[in-house]
Amino acid sequence: MGGDALTFKLFGLTFNTTNIVSGLIIYAIVFFTLYGMSRKIQMKPTGAQNVFEWLVDFTNGIVRSQMPASEQGHYSFFAFVLFVFIFFANQFGLIFQFHWNGAEILRSPTADPVVTLTLSLMVMVLAHAAGVAHNGLGGYLKGYTKPFTLMLPVNIIEDFANFLTLGLRIFGNIFAGELLMSLIANMAFSHGALTIIPGLILELAWQGFSVFIGSIQAYVFVTLTTVYISRKISE
Numbered sequence: 001m002g003g004d005a006l007t008f009k010l011f012g013l014t015f016n017t018t019n020i021v022s023g024l025i026i027y028a029i030v031f032f033t034l035y036g037m038s039r040k041i042q043m044k045p046t047g048a049q050n051v052f053e054w055l056v057d058f059t060n061g062i063v064r065s066q067m068p069a070s071e072q073g074h075y076s077f078f079a080f081v082l083f084v085f086i087f088f089a090n091q092f093g094l095i096f097q098f099h100w101n102g103a104e105i106l107r108s109p110t111a112d113p114v115v116t117l118t119l120s121l122m123v124m125v126l127a128h129a130a131g132v133a134h135n136g137l138g139g140y141l142k143g144y145t146k147p148f149t150l151m152l153p154v155n156i157i158e159d160f161a162n163f164l165t166l167g168l169r170i171f172g173n174i175f176a177g178e179l180l181m182s183l184i185a186n187m188a189f190s191h192g193a194l195t196i197i198p199g200l201i202l203e204l205a206w207q208g209f210s211v212f213i214g215s216i217q218a219y220v221f222v223t224l225t226t227v228y229i230s231r232k233i234s235e
Helices: 017-038 048-066 069-095 113-145 149-188 193-234
Strands: 007-010 013-016 098-100 103-106
Touching: 007 017, 013 017, 017 048, 017 069, 017 103, 017 113, 048 069, 048 193, 069 113, 069 149, 069 193, 113 149, 113 193, 149 193
Parallel strands: none
Antiparallel strands: 007 013, 098 103
16 A cells, blocks of 8 residues: 555545546456456357356355345346456455555555445445335335334344445455555565565465455455345345
């Protein structure tokens, strides 16, 4: 983490240039990666198609494990796209970290709480909208009084806590990972040849561990997304 993000103002609002640029690059990476994997679909899959089909089966498995069969088809594609985007967003900063004039130009968007909480808000809005569509407004509101009316404030607080933890969990893991990676890099060049080799070994080890953490966080985010939606449609 090499400094503050670049920002600009438009119509009195402040926009984060770092997140916009990094996000657009990730959108392009996701699109062209999936397009390349699925461009030549064959009955007998090979190479990239195997990876593509494994990803689809993996995210479909998450949906199947959490949602009723009648609703799985409605959310399978959403879970797939969400998982792939978050996976690439989490790994982005491990490869692309660009700083200019004391500001960060490129980094993992999920290392910013604004991005992760926005994703969390999107999930929560979808879950509540699905609850209203599935149960009607009356049935949706009645769910807050289960198992008895006194649980109303507890259920409201739980929803808010779910929103915060879903977004802040992934932010904390990715931000801490990139921060530690920067500290290791600074240490490696702090005393010349004496620290370069140990620093390089630590950097490679931490990058490998960060890939694992980023993958786990994408899995956890999508799993909890399906859990929250499933709860709302089943209340």
